[in-house]
Amino acid sequence: MISNSLKQTPSMQKKLMVAAFATPFALAAGTGGFIHAQPVESTGNSMFVVGSPKPTKEEIDKARFVNTLNVLKSEFGLSKIQMAKLMQVSRQSIHSWLEGAFDSVKEVNQKRLNMIVVSLLEIIDEPLRPSMGALLSRRLDRNVSDFEVVISQESLSSDELQSVLRNFNFKLAGIAKSNELTSALSNKNPLI
Amino acid sequence: MPTLNRETIKANGWALGRVFTAGSAPTLVNLIPDKHKDDDSIYVAVTHDCSIINPCLSSEPYVEYLSARPIASENGHFVNARNIRRLHFQIEVNGSPTWYEASMSFRGFIDRQSIETCAPDEDYTLTNQSCLVLKRWLSNRYVSQTFPDRFNDLTSHLVANSKAPLIKAFNTEIGKACHSIFISLTPDDQDLPPEESYELTVLLLFREDIAIDIGRPALAEFGDRIKETLSSTRGLEPINVFALTDADATYAQIVKMTRWQLDYVSLKDDSEVIAVEHS
Numbered sequence: 049m050i051s052n053s054l055k056q057t058p059s060m061q062k063k064l065m066v067a068a069f070a071t072p073f074a075l076a077a078g079t080g081g082f083i084h085a086q087p088v089e090s091t092g093n094s095m096f097v098v099g100s101p102k103p104t105k106e107e108i109d110k111a112r113f114v115n116t117l118n119v120l121k122s123e124f125g126l127s128k129i130q131m132a133k134l135m136q137v138s139r140q141s142i143h144s145w146l147e148g149a150f151d152s153v154k155e156v157n158q159k160r161l162n163m164i165v166v167s168l169l170e171i172i173d174e175p176l177r178p179s180m181g182a183l184l185s186r187r188l189d190r191n192v193s194d195f196e197v198v199i200s201q202e203s204l205s206s207d208e209l210q211s212v213l214r215n216f217n218f219k220l221a222g223i224a225k226s227n228e229l230t231s232a233l234s235n236k237n238p239l240i
Numbered sequence: 241m242p243t244l245n246r247e248t249i250k251a252n253g254w255a256l257g258r259v260f261t262a263g264s265a266p267t268l269v270n271l272i273p274d275k276h277k278d279d280d281s282i283y284v285a286v287t288h289d290c291s292i293i294n295p296c297l298s299s300e301p302y303v304e305y306l307s308a309r310p311i312a313s314e315n316g317h318f319v320n321a322r323n324i325r326r327l328h329f330q331i332e333v334n335g336s337p338t339w340y341e342a343s344m345s346f347r348g349f350i351d352r353q354s355i356e357t358c359a360p361d362e363d364y365t366l367t368n369q370s371c372l373v374l375k376r377w378l379s380n381r382y383v384s385q386t387f388p389d390r391f392n393d394l395t396s397h398l399v400a401n402s403k404a405p406l407i408k409a410f411n412t413e414i415g416k417a418c419h420s421i422f423i424s425l426t427p428d429d430q431d432l433p434p435e436e437s438y439e440l441t442v443l444l445l446f447r448e449d450i451a452i453d454i455g456r457p458a459l460a461e462f463g464d465r466i467k468e469t470l471s472s473t474r475g476l477e478p479i480n481v482f483a484l485t486d487a488d489a490t491y492a493q494i495v496k497m498t499r500w501q502l503d504y505v506s507l508k509d510d511s512e513v514i515a516v517e518h519s
Contacts, residue, residue, distance in 0.1 A: 222488035238495040
């Protein structure tokens with residue numbers, strides 16, 4: 049169960065709204081439906097209309113779930129194994145979800161995913177997000193292991209989650225800087 | 241072949257970094273030459289953990305020690321094993337962190353035979369961090385740097401004395417927290433003519449827990465200060481200065497750089513450079 053709801057900042061709301069807005073269009077494209085612009089006579093503007101077959105609520109939820117899952121992959125650079133750890137499911141489940149090869153989403157998974165994505169969007173600075181996967185692969189990092197302990201709990205607490213993420217921006221900035229150093233040294237040979 | 245009881249030595253608490261005094265180990269202290277003794281001196285065992293408890297006396301006949309004296313305050317130039325000859329490090333005395341000074345010239349070997357009957361002084365404890373610094377300081381002495389003479393000449397005025405710009409920078413609160421400096425030099429194997437410049441990539445390393453308290457902006461600012469200081473010297477062209485934590489830096493990066501012992505070239509006589517106040 050999810051113990052706390054999170055306050056969504058405008059940027060997080062925007063992200064989740066984009067995912068929600070794009071969902072029917074993605075569905076329409078994926079199911080053979082169509083989208084066309086229909087003129088609105090009184091204003092002279094056009095509006096998008098989704099053609100039949102009209103997606104069901106389950107299909108919209110499903111697509112929204114896949115889109116949110118894709119935020120973890122594309123925006124935070126997480127591997128399927130890392131996503132599986134976060135969602136407490138198998139790697140195969142993540143693979144199936146990303147492929148859309150499932151019938152419906154359990155509410156508990158939806159809520160868990162939303163809490164994780166909202167927490168990450170709220171706490172992790174945007175330019176640093178792509179290095180999140182690299183940070184989570186640091187197995188000896190104490191903050192990462194604390195994060196893994198919290199994330200492995202069946203009952204996820206947003207307060208705990210936010211607490212263990214508090215040093216992540218510092219660490220992610222370090223990864224970015226370290227990558228710069230690696231580039232700066234790319235033409236050098238090892239001295240020992 | 242004389243042997244010692246390994247378990248007794250272990251039970252007494254002997255290990256690298258354990259402190260002994262005239263009170264806890266009078267027989268050992270009596271063996272220390274007078275030139276290494278002072279009224280307030282304490283002695284740190286710096287023999288490797290395995291060697292100090294070795295039962296075979298003929299294999300490990302000696303205990304290596306360092307004589308250390310309390311000082312009123314630390315000097316940033318001597319902390320974190322930055323200076324190869326002199327070290328300022330903390331020892332907890334009855335739980336209170338106290339600064340001590342050790343010098344490479346105040347160390348020696350004494351007979352290990354009586355170690356079974358002596359114990360370290362429980363009132364003095366080196367923290368894990370101090371012990372790591374101590375080990376690094378001891379090993380640094382045998383790791384030589386290989387910068388071209390021309391580079392050493394160019395940088396010598398930056399580290400010539402306590403008022404020299406780099407020494408001043410490393411004597412600030414953030415500077416003192418920087419435990420290692422690595423440089424990648426281009427070219428790294430030749431003395432350049434006066435009209436040409438060395439390109440530098442500098443890595444300043446900090447312990448992560450300390451660096452988190454300092455914060456990235458302050459670390460970056462410190463890096464900028466070092467870059468500016470190096471830029472002020474004609475012939476040095478710092479391209480990048482990175483202030484990173486131990487967790488940020490990788491082994492692959494370190495092996496492409498050379499550790500810079502700031503004092504190595506210019507501080508021929510530390511005692512003339514910085515007066516250390518003894519309590």
